[in-house]
Amino acid sequence: MECQNIDSFTPQTINTVNMRKVITISILLLSILNQSCKGPAVPRFQYEKAGDFIKKTNIAKERPDLKAHLKGGDLVFLFNNWQIDTVAGFITGEGQRFDYNRRIRKEGNLKFSMDSVLIYEMNEDLELADGMMALFPLAIVNVAVTLACITNPKACFGSCPTFYTEDGNVFEAKGEGFSNAISPSLEYGDVDDLNTSTRSDNFKIIMKNEAQETHCLKAVELWALPISDDQNALMTRNKDFFSSSAQIAPISAYADGKNVLNSLLESDRNEYFSAADAENLASKEELILEFEATDLKQDQALVLDFRQSLMTTYFIYSAMAYMGDEVSDVFAKIEREKDLYSKLNNGLKSELGELEVYLWNEESKEWQLQGALYETGPIAVNRQIVPLQKMSTSQPLKVKLLMNKGLWRLDYAALAALDQKIEPLKLQPSQLKKNGSTHLFAKQQLLDAEKHLISLPGDFFELEYDLPDPNQKYALHLYSKGYYMEWMRNEWLGDKNLLKLNQMMNHPRRYLKREAEAYKEYELVMEDVFWSSQIESKKVSSYEN
Amino acid sequence: MKTRMIISLALLSFLLGGCSYYQHLEDESEFNKSTKGSFIRVWVNLDENSFEIKEYRGELIAVDSTQLYVIAVDTDVDSVCTALSKSNIESFNLYYAKPNTAFWSIPVFTGFTITHGVFLIATAPLNLLITSLTQGHALRASRSQESDLNLDELAPFARYPRGIPTGLTIEDIH
Numbered sequence: 001m002e003c004q005n006i007d008s009f010t011p012q013t014i015n016t017v018n019m020r021k022v023i024t025i026s027i028l029l030l031s032i033l034n035q036s037c038k039g040p041a042v043p044r045f046q047y048e049k050a051g052d053f054i055k056k057t058n059i060a061k062e063r064p065d066l067k068a069h070l071k072g073g074d075l076v077f078l079f080n081n082w083q084i085d086t087v088a089g090f091i092t093g094e095g096q097r098f099d100y101n102r103r104i105r106k107e108g109n110l111k112f113s114m115d116s117v118l119i120y121e122m123n124e125d126l127e128l129a130d131g132m133m134a135l136f137p138l139a140i141v142n143v144a145v146t147l148a149c150i151t152n153p154k155a156c157f158g159s160c161p162t163f164y165t166e167d168g169n170v171f172e173a174k175g176e177g178f179s180n181a182i183s184p185s186l187e188y189g190d191v192d193d194l195n196t197s198t199r200s201d202n203f204k205i206i207m208k209n210e211a212q213e214t215h216c217l218k219a220v221e222l223w224a225l226p227i228s229d230d231q232n233a234l235m236t237r238n239k240d241f242f243s244s245s246a247q248i249a250p251i252s253a254y255a256d257g258k259n260v261l262n263s264l265l266e267s268d269r270n271e272y273f274s275a276a277d278a279e280n281l282a283s284k285e286e287l288i289l290e291f292e293a294t295d296l297k298q299d300q301a302l303v304l305d306f307r308q309s310l311m312t313t314y315f316i317y318s319a320m321a322y323m324g325d326e327v328s329d330v331f332a333k334i335e336r337e338k339d340l341y342s343k344l345n346n347g348l349k350s351e352l353g354e355l356e357v358y359l360w361n362e363e364s365k366e367w368q369l370q371g372a373l374y375e376t377g378p379i380a381v382n383r384q385i386v387p388l389q390k391m392s393t394s395q396p397l398k399v400k401l402l403m404n405k406g407l408w409r410l411d412y413a414a415l416a417a418l419d420q421k422i423e424p425l426k427l428q429p430s431q432l433k434k435n436g437s438t439h440l441f442a443k444q445q446l447l448d449a450e451k452h453l454i455s456l457p458g459d460f461f462e463l464e465y466d467l468p469d470p471n472q473k474y475a476l477h478l479y480s481k482g483y484y485m486e487w488m489r490n491e492w493l494g495d496k497n498l499l500k501l502n503q504m505m506n507h508p509r510r511y512l513k514r515e516a517e518a519y520k521e522y523e524l525v526m527e528d529v530f531w532s533s534q535i536e537s538k539k540v541s542s543y544e545n
Numbered sequence: 546m547k548t549r550m551i552i553s554l555a556l557l558s559f560l561l562g563g564c565s566y567y568q569h570l571e572d573e574s575e576f577n578k579s580t581k582g583s584f585i586r587v588w589v590n591l592d593e594n595s596f597e598i599k600e601y602r603g604e605l606i607a608v609d610s611t612q613l614y615v616i617a618v619d620t621d622v623d624s625v626c627t628a629l630s631k632s633n634i635e636s637f638n639l640y641y642a643k644p645n646t647a648f649w650s651i652p653v654f655t656g657f658t659i660t661h662g663v664f665l666i667a668t669a670p671l672n673l674l675i676t677s678l679t680q681g682h683a684l685r686a687s688r689s690q691e692s693d694l695n696l697d698e699l700a701p702f703a704r705y706p707r708g709i710p711t712g713l714t715i716e717d718i719h
Binding site for chain 1: 701
């Protein structure tokens, strides 16, 4: 499950369900506000006698206009120069007189008897709430975000081919396929643990192209692993599968002296992660786990739910931006010269390292390397195991994770007993729908080993798989094989810097130190957005610095 | 998806912004200079045995102890003064002036977030909510309804605050 991108957040990918909910909630809120809120208190100041308002107008700085409703239905409207002669009983002033149907009868200087007045009216200016006012701060925020995106488009526009189960949304993406395969010659197959089991006769997967990319898919297979009711299926990095019926939670977990145990007890997106080192993006950190002393007779393994931060996304888009308008030349070279991609990929990768797992040997008093995990991709959580060597000890079992700071997010850790090795049933899709319609041609392309199914931005596919025995419980994994071609963004062209590309490829250690400041500038912003956008997710990740 | 969103927003905007009765409302600045009654929408159940509700909307002419008088516009009722029994009135909305709304801001602001890239997933719903709420608030500020005023309290907002003038019949008024 490797993926260098975050295109699940591009404009094409607003989740339909979420958006519908938001629109519905907005309409409901608007409706509630519209119907149930208390209306404004807009008074009409009306007086039966002139004496009632004369005192008020005498102390006013500016005399208001006066309306006099006459007994016959006429209305006299006087501008603010009106005068009242209470002795003679007349009102005079400049204005208009209307008949009972409000047609103008007379204009100019008017004079009428106070006895003819039924009621006087003198109102204050009406000031209604302005729907524009509250929009100004919002507009400022919007423009600021837009400018930020223009300034640093790599922070805003990512990419990722993603797989979802039928009820999944962007935060429950179950897999990110072959996203290190950014060129035809780099095509490879990738297996993702869907972290789902089923007992049915079919299973549906949604595959989306939510990025500015062309996806070329050679195969998308469902790998079904038959297990019993109390078992899970666990996968090693080398795609070996084991059934497991017991998992033991750690009793302690410390990173840089901080207790991070709570983040690792459940697979719940309450993750442990650290910020990158501001001086050197290649700085490492250790996380020490302890498990109750075990004397397992069977094989055991460390189970880890993990994914990457957005750091690798940053690097791959930076690399493309450095290529600028020569990006096609560089990719053509990658096709011709394999070592170029190795330099591009492995230079940085070797500096960043993998997620290494060590086991403490009480007898020799040393940490012994057990294996390492590596999957690129910030969206879908990977579950993989690292088998541990058998050890009989009365002391707590100590496991050390050595990893690059700011690169990894850990959601769950446990010690699993491995029951037996199992083999997956490899299923091809029985039904394929493209953008909502059955598409036999697309299905044929996907099933033909010599051809590729092409997926363009905005395409989505529904893949249905028939399971052989509806009474059997299957743990599900997804195998996807192919490559994709990233579309160059206009915004990146201005960042062309072949010297920096050279530094990234040939001097990655230096690059990771010099790029630290630029990365740190938006690391927190990217993470904040990532988490704040978890509208539908269950929990917010913990943050450990 | 984008199309659906735009259509939804356009519909929302249309529903809220396209109300035809706005054209009959005074501007805010004309509130004090208005020589006519306030604009009112009244929903009346004319037949106790039926659930049919009829809407009258137009100028509020007068309110007396038993009836409310309206010159309806833009309805199937002729533009003459109509007396509505207070006991039949189910609800009403009294409009003081044209609301200071900017419903265009709902699709425009929300649509603008397309320039926010990854941030769109947070800023689009935020813009939709804030613009919807502010416009709803502005709309609500321009009117009162039965929960704000009782029928007798409508009298000051009528063309004739003290009722139909003596000597006039409702046929004379238009």
